[in-house]
Amino acid sequence: MPHRWIRWPRPTGLAHGADYNPEQWPEEVWHEDVRLMREAGVNLVSVGVFSWARLQPTAKTWAFGWLDRVMDLLHEGGIAVDLATATASPPPWLTHAHPEMLPVDAEGRRLHHGGRQAWCPSSPVYRVHALRLTEELATRYGGHPALAMWHVSNELGCHNAHCHCDVSATAFRRWLQRRHGTLPGLNAAWATDFWSQVYSDWAEILPPRPAPTFVNPTQRLDFARFCSDELRDQLRAERDVLRRLTPDIPVTTNFMIAGAKNMDYASWADDVDLVANDHYPDGARARPHVELAFAADLTRGVAGGRPWLLMEHAPSAVNWQPVNVAKPAGTLRLGSLAHVARGADGACFFQWRASRAGAEKYHSGMVPHAGTDSKIWRDVVALGGNLAALAEAAGSRVVADVALLFDWESWWAVELDSHPAALRYREITLGWYEALWQAGITADVVPPTADLDGYRLVLAPALHLVTDATAARLAEYTDGGGHLLVTYFSGIVDENDHIRLGGYPGALRELLGVRTEEFFPLLPGATVAVHHDSPGPEWTAATWTELMRATTARPVATYAEGPLAGVPAVTVNRHGDGLAWYAATQLDPGSTAALVSRVLAEAGAAPPAEATGGPELVRRRSPHADYLFALNHADAPAFVRAGGTDLLTGTEHPAEGWTEVPPGGVVVLRTVTR
Template sequence: MGIHFGGDYNPEQWPEEVWAEDLKLMKAAHVTMVTAGIFSWAKVEPRPGQWDFDWFDRVMDGLAGAGIAVCLATMTASPPPWLSHAHPGILPEGPDGQRRWPGGRQHYCPSSPVYRAHAVRLVEQLATRYAGHPALAMWHVGNEYGCHTRQCFCEVSAEDFRRWLRERYGSVEALNAAWSTAFWSQGYGTFDEVLPPRTAPTFPNPAQQLDYWRFGDEALRACYLAEKEVLTRLTPEVPVTTNLMPQHKPVDAFAWAPHMDAMALDFYQDPHAPDDHIRAGYVFDLMRSARSGQPWLLLEQAPSAVNWRPRNGPKPPGAMRLWSWQAVAQGADAVLYFQWRQSLGGAEKFHSAMLPHGGTDTRIFREVATLGRELASVPDIEGSRSRAEVALLADWHSWWAVELDSKPSTALDHSRIALDHYRPLFEAGVACDVVPPQRELSGYRLVVVPNLYLLTAADAERLAAYVRGGGRLLVSFFSGIVDAHDRVHPGGYPAPLRELLGLRVEEFWPLEAGRTVGIGDGDYAGRADLWSEALDLEGAEALARFTDGDLAGRPALTRHSYGQGTVWYVGTRPEPALMRALLDDVREAAGAAPVLPGLPAGVQATVREGASGRYVFLLNHGASAVEVDLPEPLYDALAAADGPARTPVGRITLAARGVAVLTDG
């Protein structure tokens, strides 16, 4: 079948005579799959219970006739106006009590039984009608859950939250203990007294806020699961997914992964951010890792500019191809766009599309068609997998907790700090999985832990067991501080990790904005910012100390032998060059090597392996052409010639934004 290629298809925006042209041009662009119907609810159910699928039948039949598969959306992402008009209670409310009105999209309370009932009724109609249709290849439930309505704070949500709390805690006494309600006279007598963490005179209870993040995620997932149940019952042979968003705080990708037959992602790289490919790398690795290396789907990207940033720059020539191949290189088995044909009206009319306003005689369409042809030329990549020797831990519960208010510093940005730790691995060309702390770690040579503020005793013991067994671990500041209820672990910071790290954090010392501190007097020298800690060594050795500021002379970077392994601790945020030097040494000690040695700066290398052989991807994210020497001769998989006449090459020239796909077969 090969790597799927295509985009969102919204034929309801166009007169029917355009559809035949769409099919012809899709074939010219080598489209193999479209996502159809995402925003079609008002069209197929114009009035309550009045169904009009005839036009959509023709769309599906036309796509099937053209040999184009359909990832069929359940159409529930944006309720039609009649639903909120008849049932205004489905509309979401913010923490300030203000209602969010229709006129945009995603205007529903995730906990609303009325919304869910109408959504399930629609899905029953869809699944019954299109079960067995030759175009149907996959189901696409909802769309970008939590994108606009991250959480709802209305009375319907309040009652659903109370139900959730009863199931979680069993008794109000257990709730009071978990939430530390003895503080500020917050003790509850019954669950009926509990509210969502709405806008309050000062800091709402942090454990209550943390639980509301958990509840909000589960409420969104309950909408997804209600629809998936129908689809699985009526079309058990058709896989089901939904499109997640990158580094998306409301939706725990690891918790959703078991309920998705394939991970799927929308990712929009920013042409104005010169290193956004590193953020892409982190997110792509997380998608691949969420289902233990299974290939994933890039369901949306932009062919060029988007419409929703303050300044929407186009992708320069070659960037769309490079970034699309980056997704494939990091495990994607599909490359799709929003959208096929550029809209003439509506909020996204200036969002680029595969077929722009200017038609086929445009740079965008030519680049799209060229990429489609390239992807079609290497079908054996589909299903192949990557293997990593390094794991970086990520945990949504810790993310939710660390960014709550009333902390030593509110400048801790989970996503930024994760990238601070991922960047040195990416730039060194090291394959990396991004996994939750509950994952089995024994197969990794190195595990990196960025600021795991919330850490359960069980997960702390899992880290300790990994090091005792010979693992190499790097842990960064403000980790292991609180339990699952945002209560400080007793016994001194970081209590569950003190023995493992061989140190005690006597006091947190966050730095004011713009201030840096020096690190030196050891193998590592440079500057650091954001955070520092007063460390007392309890068996660890200092690799470097602070050279100025209030903590001058105290340890900044440490190393500790524990069992058969070693653990490093970073008590501040080193500047990028210093962090790279440290992680290079830690990697070397762990025996975690780059995919290819000696890569020029800016060149990314990845490997995918499958039954048909091994594929090596080289991607030049730099602005200049480079030469890459290969450790062994390989074949150029994208070369026009094939068969026995192919000649293996030992050196590759990569143009700026250039891509090479090499194979040993």
């Protein structure tokens, strides 16, 4: 089905809002909520996300009166509604009547009601009741003037991504029959002659469960694919009901793109009319703003470069990390506008009013427990003014001439057990992304299936699982004059997790002009010096080295010590009209930055503007204007050599002058291009 990509009709400009849970509060609070929303510039709220038990108190009764009044009240206040299907958490009466719909973990334990998402993604019982609720809501509210968008479920797969029950086992077998066709086809794909695992009947196949030793890796990989597809099918089922009854209302759901391993969001993107994401940085990270940028760029990549919506982030602390770090004054604004800089057409929060009870009562809200005489509220109101001032940038697109490939299937495959080393795919990828960020480069973080035309440089960190089609696409990109940087443990296996024989890096060996005989991973804490042919100090490597020789490539760095002394560590190969670089080791952050700077220079990729003091620079572009976002995460002023009208202050800056960005500040310079 062709993707529609409807732009939601309201609000105009950039969205500002939150999850709104009026059912948790007395009705007299609702009028105060709307008054405060208007004060803060809120124009969009998600309603009803966890309200199934309120909407359907029993199997045979419905209670929509309270939601009628909420919808009317928000409409009167000029606030648009992203109305949830409320299917995220079934009510106790449903799980009590049908305990067979509860999920089962890998050890066979039935998980019970009392938290949220207490349902098996393959359960036909759950599906029937969820679609009935969806149809009731669409029928009742499809024509309501407050309705701007539908919100399917909530964070699908956050707590129930994998279910190992008998119902899931049957669904898994059906999925496998569609994928592999025949039992001989499955046995070949799973290499079941290893350890006497040959299947003679479909009924013998189970989801991966605890075994005496390592479980078949292709079975685990296929189960990961199946689980993602089952959740995607639930999204599609609810979406189809909504489209049938309200074809002109866009449909979304909230992804968890940067941190959720279990859902292949690149395959889900075409199932929604607008990609929306939830993002919560790890308070323990030294540079959380870099991880935020990575998450935003990956969300934009999943969205195919189109504007997207930040559906949830925290006004301050969350409630579920080991230490829930609060955000200093101004950080709420800085982080929100960083998302907008990288393509978000709005910044919404979880949640509007901090809960006074329940498991998330210590999660911050736009209206905190302390009320409006608070740091959080002042930051919320300031952000509302900023988003209103940036309204004209809505719909513009981020400009990037570098791409970084991110692949959920490689994530699953890299982190299977019985590998040469325990590698963390997301951290490897994030490390290379941080080197780009430090160089001031905006990158599109895209799936391997993305169109690579127009990028000066493509990075492929730990692209472990490579299909023939992906290998051909990378070769075609390079042959056409592109610059490609591939890292270790890439190209090693095919889509069935079978080793590509003949030497590593397998599918990419000819393109990179190298051949690795053997992996030489390093023990934790061990490092080796790396000598390179460019100015500057020697590099340092850890975690991974390879016994490699250059076939057609030219070594640019070699190991300076250890058993591989003199062996190439980094190479570059001319392939067609382009260059293919290979980093066969894990360089330390400083060395990674040095290599990336060299590759960027060869590719002709540069930051969007000249700057001092290390500000984050991102450019969004519309048919009529450019918007240069400059964000300063440092404690000292930064300067950018660019001019235009600062949309946040109205100040005019000369075109070739230096514009100051204060500590913790943001400047958005508009230049008219028509």
